[in-house]
Amino acid sequence: MPLHRRQSKAQEVFPLIPAPLISALRGTARNAPPARPARLALIAGTALLGATLTACSGGAAASGHDAGQEQDAGPSKAADTRISVNLRGAAAAAGKPVTVTLAAGKLRAVTVSADGGDALTGRLSTDGRTWTSDRVAAPGTTYRVEAKDTGGGSDTAGFTTAAADRVNKLTLAPGKNTTVGIAQPLSIVFDHPVKNRAAVEKALKASTSNSTEGSWGWLRDYSGRDRVDWRPKEYWKSGTRITLDADLNGVDSGPSGGWFVRDYATTFTVGSSQVVKVDLDRHRLALKRDGRTVMDVPMSAGTPGGDRASWRGTAVLMAKEGTINMRSETVGLGDLYDKMVDFSMRLTWSGMYAHAAPWNAAYFGVANHSSGCVGMSDADAASLYRQAHVGDPFEITGADAKGTVAEGNGYGAWNVSWADWRTRSALG
DSSP states (O other): OOOOOOOOHHHHHSTTSOHHHHHHHHHHHHHSOOOOOOOBOOOOSSOEEOOOBOOEEEOOGGGTSOTTOEEEOOOOOOEEOOEEESSOEEEEOSSSEEEEEESSSOEEEEEEEETTSOOBOEEEOTTSSEEEEEEEOOTTOEEEEEEEETTSOEEEEEEEEOOOSSBOOEEEESOTTEEEOTTOOEEEEESSOOSOHHHHHHTEEEEETTOOOEEEEEEEOTTSSEEEEEEESSOOOTTOEEEEEEOOTTOBOOTTTOBOOSOEEEEEEEOSOEEEEEETTTTEEEEEETTEEEEEEEOBOBOSSSTTSEEEEEEEOOEEEEEEEEEGGGGTOTTSOEEEEEEEEEOOTTSOEEEEOGGGGGGTTTOOOBSSSEEEOHHHHHHHHHHOOTTOEEEEESSSEEEEOOTTTTTOGGGSOHHHHHHTOTTO
16 A cells, blocks of 8 residues: 655645745744734823824835835824923912913813812913913812813813921901991901012002002001001092902911911991081091081090090091990000990090090080090980991091091091101002
8 A cells, every 4th residue: 555645734724835945934924023913103201182093004116116015104293282390289379370281283272170269260371271360279179170172172180289397367347338427448458477468469459449549568467467458549429339349269468477368258338428527626526428418516626635536537426336334444544434335336446435424424515524535415316326337438627636547547547638648558
């Protein structure tokens, strides 16, 4: 029986190819380099606009390659929508604007939202690559950033600012939605010192319904704390509406002052035009409304020649306190008096009032014989109390005085010239 040769694997696969040619093919396969796979164009980043797969194809003679030779067209360039944010991490610095920059292309929209707060508004740069917030980042706040480019790509980021190590607060006057007299300033007293006055003042926006000319001025309050008042050049016009927007959240008040961690706002309206005229020399008090005298009564002011004398200049009615206990030791006059006093109207922090003083009736219209206050009969004091408004100016004139009302002793800014007052603004 004839012997049959066993076919090789190559012959099984290629039965019609002669054995010498199979051997040649084997040698060629051993020496050939490995095939090169198609490549994926990859760009590192948080978000990409259309990363694409590169194409490899067999070229024709027109391509400059032999038929069957692999052609590499190279990676196509993908749009890069990565953004970078100047603030990052879990303890980012507060008090800085948020800046968002696109790696390539142009930004179409940026949203920076705060947990529990309003989104920050901002503006794009002229080249469309950078967005900057109008306001600074507040302390102890988590922000989420979302950016979209003009090609439809987007990216997100987030950060949290460090908490404030010290918080500054303030007290506003007058109260919200109140009606006041024509001399009432917009007054802000701070709990802690304000060294960065320009930054704080820049965040305070006072506006009026009739474009009243006015200015901020810094001073020391009678309590010793820092204070800033906004007063008009002249008394307010009746009917003026004043609004304050204090965008202080995220503003640093400076060393020992701390951060502001909220915004403040208030609105008030000016009522009828009233001025109280106090003549120390004539011992008379008159109330004028719209230039017309509606009260003119005798009174007795502070005893001249010492600490019991009254102040001169313009004081502003700070509060109508009604019946209160007045004690001389609270104003440095020992145990001179301790009385319940009716129709009390505060004019200064140092303790000058207009009020009823029936025990001093013998001196009304005759002499100044009180402990610094302006005293009247019960009936006259009641009438003035009923008609006067908080914010009405008391213009006090005469020789029998111990000096002029200081700007921080109540609302004495009207005793500072307009030119001098404007120099007290931290913004020039």
